[in-house]
Amino acid sequence: MTDVLINATGVRVTRSGRDLLHDVDLTVRRGEHWALLGPNGAGKSTLLAVLGATGHPTAGTVEVLGRRLGRVDVRELREHIGHVDPRHRMLSPLSVLETVLTGLTGTTDLMVRWEPTAAQVEAAEQHVADVGLTARRDARWPVLSQGERGRTLIARALMSEPQLLLLDEPATGLDVAAREHLLETVDALRHRHPELGSVMVTHHLEDLPASTSHAMLLRDGAVVARGTADEVITSSAVSHAFDFPLAILRSEGRWAARRSA
Ligand SMILES: Nc1ncnc2c1ncn2[C@@H]1O[C@H](COP(=O)(O)OP(=O)(O)OP(=O)(O)O)[C@@H](O)[C@H]1O
Numbered sequence: 001m002t003d004v005l006i007n008a009t010g011v012r013v014t015r016s017g018r019d020l021l022h023d024v025d026l027t028v029r030r031g032e033h034w035a036l037l038g039p040n041g042a043g044k045s046t047l048l049a050v051l052g053a054t055g056h057p058t059a060g061t062v063e064v065l066g067r068r069l070g071r072v073d074v075r076e077l078r079e080h081i082g083h084v085d086p087r088h089r090m091l092s093p094l095s096v097l098e099t100v101l102t103g104l105t106g107t108t109d110l111m112v113r114w115e116p117t118a119a120q121v122e123a124a125e126q127h128v129a130d131v132g133l134t135a136r137r138d139a140r141w142p143v144l145s146q147g148e149r150g151r152t153l154i155a156r157a158l159m160s161e162p163q164l165l166l167l168d169e170p171a172t173g174l175d176v177a178a179r180e181h182l183l184e185t186v187d188a189l190r191h192r193h194p195e196l197g198s199v200m201v202t203h204h205l206e207d208l209p210a211s212t213s214h215a216m217l218l219r220d221g222a223v224v225a226r227g228t229a230d231e232v233i234t235s236s237a238v239s240h241a242f243d244f245p246l247a248i249l250r251s252e253g254r255w256a257a258r259r260s261a
Contacts, residue, residue: 002066003030005164005197006051010060013046013221020046021221024060028214030163033190034199035208035229038218039242044201045168047218051199052083052166065163079106082157082165086150086172093140096133096152100124103159120159127155130192131185147178151185158189165198171207183209205233210253217241235260 006028013021021043028034036044049055050062053074062069067077082103091109094102098110101124105111116124128137131151136144144152150170157165167186171179190196190211202208208229215232217224218241225237233255239246247260 004028004063005030005032005065006199007063008051008057008060009062011047011050011057011062012059013043013050013055014058019221021050021057021218024218024221024223026051026216026226028164028197028199030195030197031213032197033209033211033213034197035212035215035233036199036201036218037203037205037215037233037238037241038224040203042218042241043221044218046221048166048168048199048201051164052081053077054083075106079160080162080164082160082162084150084153084157084165084167084170086153086169088153090141093142095138095140096128096144096148096155097121097124097137099141099152100127100155100159103156106160124155124159127158128152130158130189131155132181145178146173147175147182150174150178150182154182154185154189163196165196167198167200169201169203169207171202171204179207183207187211205238205248205255205257208233208255219243 004027006026008026011021011024012019038044050057053064053069064077065080089108101116102110104120128134131154133151136148171182174182186209212229215229216226217232217237224241225232233248235246235248238248245260246257249256
């Protein structure tokens, strides 16, 4: 199988007569971990929805995992994509382990009359361990901290053994320790699954894991820069995208931004 996970060309998304995205090209290969960066309203979530087969492009072609959007059963395609959305709505107070198991059915609740096999429970327990939540496996969603919820949703996304992982602002709302823990979790899973590719949306460069290999900057629905993280996450490109003078600092593989003098 080809190592191209996403091949998007000339993507335009028009809603209510307005272009939210235009002329967006993106190729994501196995082992690549993309950051999708840009100011509020730039179109990041709109693009992530298209890549996750939950939003439809108005024009352009989008191939995800070798399937062309508009020509495939999107429900079947979504089963192969791990989508970590912090706005995930929980209907019942499921435990961490139960929430992770819902990743197999792609539902927000456990399905009635559905019983996981022993092997599936074992896999769920392994993913719970991998995100550092074994001690919290029976804790219920309403009492989980924001960081624990984020890590639970990553473990949930891994249940379907996805080839592509989409992460929408996973560090938003976390304190600095919880953020660092979450980013370590993301780094570790990328290391453990070298065949995986991922796209992470974030507003803050400080929220990027060190394993970020590529980046795309969006502004007003258009691509400002796209390429390796080193090429793209520069003071001039990021300042242009955010329309604000920023100095980008890189230290021990991580990024930080501050107003430039
Ligand atoms: N269904 C819609 N109809 C009209 N406009 C929309 C629709 N959905 C989103 N928008 C607008 O499209 C623009 C891009 O939204 P999007 O959520 O993709 O941006 P974003 O880069 O993810 O922003 P943020 O950083 O604030 O989350 C915004 O101005 C938003 O208000």
